[in-house]
Amino acid sequence: MTDDQDTTGQDTTGQDTSGGAAAPPSSSTPQDGGELLRLDRQLCFALYSASNRITRLYRPLLDKLGLTYPQYLAMLVLWERSPRTVGELGDALDLDSGTLTPLLKRMEANGLVARRRDPADERRVIVELTDAGAALREPALSVPVTLACHFALPLDEVGPLRDRIKALLPPEKP
């Protein structure tokens, strides 16, 4: 192994942008707009990969609380205000019922939330924290702190970066 002809980091991690035709030896394609398809230039892949990595970083912390990362996000919403409909949860998390229904059922099976139909409108399902679910907030307080230690970014840049990412994609309201 290590045969590895080339590949190594000849790809200028920085941003040369503007191409400039640095004589790329693409043996196959005649003349592409290949810069556009380079993985290391993709903002979307950076987001996708960062999201995957974050889930992996949360896992050991959340295992101790008996939560997955999406479940933890649902708990964040419920800790802010507890009786919520599935729809409100979906709006807050930008997830649909196909994701939330089984997730909430698992959380119910674990004793963190209770689910019941809204008597005033039987189409809706109300999700409410149990005492155990509310009590989990206390040990969860250390999670963001611990996770922030993995960020290779000064704390005062976290807020601006978050706001840039939030502004990147306008909210869909179909």
Next chain:
Amino acid sequence: MTDDQDTTGQDTTGQDTSGGAAAPPSSSTPQDGGELLRLDRQLCFALYSASNRITRLYRPLLDKLGLTYPQYLAMLVLWERSPRTVGELGDALDLDSGTLTPLLKRMEANGLVARRRDPADERRVIVELTDAGAALREPALSVPVTLACHFALPLDEVGPLRDRIKALLPPEKP
């Protein structure tokens, strides 16, 4: 440490959890630290949600190519250099064999790649683009352009934002 990353005033929505009055904080939790758990302050949720949304934006474009977004990412890697082992693909995409093996089998079933054992080292599996897979590069060139139209960000800020995100989490190499 890290009391909170601040960013402008603390009440954005003004939604109050209880009675709607001026929030007597003494009622529920003793001393909160609750700012840390607010969903709208979470950098990680911003990344998670942006990643989900991006996958949804890619879907209609990639459906026309017969690809999912993770499959498209694998194709980006293979379009850069085609015979690759599964391990090299996993390194490039930061995904493990449990994800890649079935993904590559589906791509093989769709005629985009061929998979074969490396004769020099039978433990490895070599993945190579088929002619159809290589030909798909051409129509894929328009995908990044079309997708970039959804970004609510000036083009000259895309590169810096991407690099910030890439720098956020140091690469794991265990």
Next chain:
DNA sequence: CTCAATTATATTGCGCACAATTAAATTTGG
């Protein structure tokens, strides 16, 4: 050469994400 350790991929099981569909309750129009 032999057997243990290492390496590379595959398999299994669980939990998301989401499109498409279904089902039930509510609202609305005639």
Next chain:
DNA sequence: CCAAATTTAATTGTGCGCAATATAATTGAG
């Protein structure tokens, strides 16, 4: 008042992501 349209969840089916485990090939020590 009733039937059609709308709203809200749940269900179904596909495709990731990843931990844990299994399997097979290569390497390495004696």
